[in-house]
Amino acid sequence: MSVEGSGERQPHAEVSRRTPWLSRVLLSAALHPEDRDFALADLEEEFEQRLERLGRWPARRWYHVQAAFAASVRTRPLRTAPSKKAFRQGKQGGGTMWDGLRDFMGDLRRAARSLRKSPAVLLITVISLGIGIGAMTSVFSVANSFLFRGSVGINDPETLVAIYTTGDGGGAYGASSLPDYLDLLQGAPALEDATLIDMRTVSLGRPDEAVALLAEEVTGNYFEVTGIRPVISRSFLSEESVIGSSARVAMIGHDRWQNDFDGQLDVLGSEIRINGYRHTIVGVVPDGVLSRIMPLEPDVWVPFNSVGLEASTKAALIGQRGHRSYRILGRLAPGSSREALESQLGVLSSRLLAQYPEEWVDDTGNPRSFVLLDEAESRLGANAKLLIGGIAAFFFVAVGLILLIACANVTTLFLARAANRNREMAVRVSLGASRYRLVIMFLTEGLIPGLGAGLLGLAVASGINHAMNMAIASAPFGLPLRFSFGIDGRVMAVAMLLSLGSSLVFGLVPALEGSRLNLVPSLKGDGGGASRSGGLKLRNILVATQCVASVILLVGASLFVRALSKASETDFGLDPTRIAITTKKLDAEGFSEVEGRQYIRDLQATLVARPDVEVAHVSRTMEMTLLSLNPTLAVDVEAAGYVPVDREKEQFWRNSVTPGYLDMLGVQILRGRGLDATDVAGGPLAAVVNETFAERLWPGQASVLKWGGLFGLFLAVIGIYGIVSFAVTQKTREVAIRIALGAERRQVLARVVRDGIAAGPGRTRRAGAGRVRGRASPDQRPVRHQPHGPSRLPGRHRAARPRGACGQRHSGEGRARNIADGGAPRGVNHGSIAWRLHGDGHVGG
């Protein structure tokens, strides 16, 4: 018998000469382990012969057929009695894929039967993992909606590019100006067309019932450039979008169409009032189209002719080359490349620099340039992407830790179950089950609650997402923001992956543990199962870890709940009861300054005249809302003895109010005086500063976080249940002896409870983590640490200062020069102080 015969084969092994990997894997799974190597080698040899004789594709086809054939024809079956030799070797025959599948289905049925006997374990597992998986899935779906989902409605995004002008500080992705845009249209033949985009908040409706919403202002070719097709009717006409044209037309978003016009087709030609001006609706934009500036869905689109939108200020600014506040989106001409456009933009930049040196040199003295970005990358700014990615990663890890602890809890539960089933496993082994089969059996048992948890997780995630969408929509941002955090295929895949992963995580340890048996004692029912030394060590470590995690979670959660309840009781320093608020954008609605002041005075007088109104006051911005963080409201602060650190000076926020506003809100003046009737326009400037401003908490959030804390508690309770049940299982025999010796049920129960309580920390100490017990006290220092909750954290000062009675901006605002009282700037427990400042800005009395 010869042992050679491979000499004629080619020694080289190119990739193309290799057998197709998928079929190879299939074959490996299907073939009996003893034959696998030989059979694969045989097929490989024949494959190479065919490759040379017939070519690549016939050879591959042949190999695929062989694989399918091998997988479908049953080879050595698994269930027939194994040969004596195989039995001695502990093998029951590896079996084919189909045998494997059959075994798996059998295991699944058995697992279902066995879990049905302990519905509590099943329920606890599904619920605790489900909530964890749900939270993670939800976090992912938020990241998904921002980072991974493509732009809706955009046609052929590959040839679409975003064009930026470098910013004042040299940043790459700055806004562009209208004159530059017009030069771009002429100077870059590689661009087929380009559109200029701006986004702003506008008010919709008649002045007395206007709501704030998002408008995107676009050049008329926006819809042609992007390829977004209106749901009904048309997009803008070219004459409507000529800058300076008086056409007042608008397209409305799908949502608005459905909500305000019931989705009726005769919406076309209807009029809506945007910033008080009548606009004719000419079309409806499809659902889900996001603004190019921020990942938000605009409510209306208007042509870039600036009519009706802050007409007075904008008309003057829009023509200025240095007024860079718009986004450009361009479509590459057919046949031209990104590189060609880039070089054309380079030429154009240098030309513009030569022509307009003032506008084309940035604040750092460097020349500006155009910067190109693919549409997909431009959807979110690089910074926003990093920020969202970072936040998502943070939450993913944080929630992932909770899921991991949930897994550890469930592991303990299943470990206790496994300990309980030593005898069953011993019987299985003596009937010929291999350890491999036992491990698979345990893992399958974990799969059922795992998949259940995955399904529950999806339900939880969609619930959380729905709640988030609703919460955002109704949050007092001053704008109706809409996000659609939804569940798509990618999110579902992640949920399933998480559930499989977690069932593997919590299934593996009990599987390895439960399948390790000392046959004889196990069969006798000594329960001791595995090798006492190794097995117990592992269990001890797990129980100890579990205990530590539970205690930390328990303490952490109770601290969290306490801190939150403190936070929700936080005294904001004002009394919001019986207060009603409304907002109005006077400048946006075309009021002149004089008209605006008169309007406000009239409104105030009208309100006060009503019998149900006690008092009415005007402020520039609403307290405790995002709108109050409008950067234009930030002020520089200079004060004697106070040196701002870094950019700290940008962090002071100001509100302008009518005298009496603070009184109305119930704000207590701790020192000095409040604003009064002597603080009128033209008089000496006065300001009131607050004690500390740290908290911008909305009360609604507290309840969400509180649930997080309660969930932590819930997890900890499960964990401790697992430990106790494990301890009890270990003592079954002892209990039986006690009962045999005449112990009563009551006594046994008392003992079990006592032992159970001692079991956690006791075991923990033995496993070397004894210090935990000393920390388990629920009332901990960190709570006392902040007797007033977060309200005393060092924070931002808030300055309020009266001006006439109008919310419009003055030119040449006096800088609020305040602070002092020894020059301690922030965070310390000083009173609110009113300072009277002289008109020339020097600090006075």
Added chain:
Amino acid sequence: MAGKFLAEFELYVSLAVARLADGAYGAAIRQEIESRTGRPVSIGALYTTLARLEEKHFVETRPSVPEPGHRGRPRKYCQLTEAGEEAARHSLEMLGRMTEGLPVAETSRA
């Protein structure tokens, strides 16, 4: 004695092993049966059958020693044992007795 009889595919495999003599290993056996009978042979079925024949002591197998420079492909060489030859002979004889004088046997041979 029941162990003496060979199933149809076992017979094919035994005969192929006998025909290939020293060169009888998986791929060669497979090709031999396929080329002579035109019947597609699954590699898994072949090895299962070989294992069964080995269990009945009709076939002896011997793994090749992987040689460097020959891509080290393992082969399982097979040889009919005396009992195997006896069983094949016996099966063929029984087959002959069963088909003797039957018209179906005549036409199939034509």
